[in-house]
Each structure stands twice: as C-alpha cells, then as structure tokens.
Amino acid sequence: PVRVAVLISGTGSNMAALIDAGQAADSGYEVSLVLSNIEDAGGLAIASAKGVATVSIPHKPFGKDREAHERAVDEALRAAGVEVVALAGYMRILTPWLVRAWEGRMLNIHPSLLPLYPGLDTHARAIAAGDAEAGCTVHLVTEGVDEGPILGQARVPVLGDDTPAALAERVKTAEHGLYPQVLTSFCKGLARA
Numbered sequence: 001p002v003r004v005a006v007l008i009s010g011t012g013s014n015m016a017a018l019i020d021a022g023q024a025a026d027s028g029y030e031v032s033l034v035l036s037n038i039e040d041a042g043g044l045a046i047a048s049a050k051g052v053a054t055v056s057i058p059h060k061p062f063g064k065d066r067e068a069h070e071r072a073v074d075e076a077l078r079a080a081g082v083e084v085v086a087l088a089g090y091m092r093i094l095t096p097w098l099v100r101a102w103e104g105r106m107l108n109i110h111p112s113l114l115p116l117y118p119g120l121d122t123h124a125r126a127i128a129a130g131d132a133e134a135g136c137t138v139h140l141v142t143e144g145v146d147e148g149p150i151l152g153q154a155r156v157p158v159l160g161d162d163t164p165a166a167l168a169e170r171v172k173t174a175e176h177g178l179y180p181q182v183l184t185s186f187c188k189g190l191a192r193a
C-alpha cells in the first residue's frame, strides 16, 4: 500500500476517516504517520488509539522562519518513508519550498465548492451569499492557496435556518465520505503509473 501521512492542526475527524478507510482491505493506501503542528491537537490521541505513529512539530519555536519549520516537517515525512501527504485541517499556509518538494503528491481538503470561497470562514460566506448549495473539495496542493487542480467535490444543501456551525457539521459529514474515496483512487492511480 502507498504510505500516506496526514497533517492536522486540530480535531482530526477527516484524519480518522482516512485512517479507517486505509485500514480496510484493498484500499491501496495506509496512513503510516499523523503529523501535527499543534502539540495537543485532539487528533493525535485518536491516531495513536488507532495504532498510527504520531509526531508533533510545533511551529512556534521556529518563529518567523516558516521554511525551517517545514524542513523539520519534511524530514519527519521522509524518515517515515511517506509517499503521499494529505492535509486535513492543517491550518498553516505552506511556502513554495514545501509545495515544490511534494508537488503532485500532496492533497488538501477545503470546506467549500472551490473555486468559491478559498480561505477561511467559508460557511458564513456561503450563507451570507444566499447559496442553495455548499460542499467540500479535495484538490492537489499548488503554490496558490486553495487553487490546485480539483480531484473531487461533494455537495450538501444549505438550509433556510442554517448557522455556520450547522452547515459546517453537514459539510464535514460529506468530507468524511469524499476524502477517503478521492485518496483511494489517487493512490491506485499512482500504483498504476
């Protein structure tokens, strides 16, 4: 199976969905490392409980030197023999250095129907715009934030009385279905290449 690292900063619900799907027979990938820039990210304990190796590399000690932090992240990925990186609520904007190092092998999930609403507060923006539909996008990571080629999307309705939190929850449920499915076909494509 293709060795995947999942990068998180928080809850890790997408990470958990990716681990579970990877442990199913015939998925074509396995999550072999979960890496966080936040030492007490909730997702780290969940990953450990599922038997997946974890590492936290806090960005704070590196101050303004974003690349130095990324070099430490990259080293941990290489040391673990990682082939594909899946960002899942990793709340750091990457420098071109790390993006280039993993070009074509780094995926991200974003909580909107890109190209709509790159960046933050996607659910509040979709509600404010009066959109009838919202959703999530899995895309390849390129230097432009939330701009890479789209690999898959899932849609959910926006309801009349939606709050950003209620919509976020509905979108997250869709994310948990979409991300493992896209990662599975991405890794199967790599194996054939």
Ligand code: GAR
Binding pocket: 008, 010, 011, 012, 013, 014, 015, 088, 089, 090, 091, 109, 110, 111, 119, 136, 172, 175
């Ligand atoms: C997810 O909704 C993901 O799409 C979003 O953060 C959440 C992480 O939740 N990502 C971004 O906003 C990226 N800019 P999780 O930790 O429970 O997977």
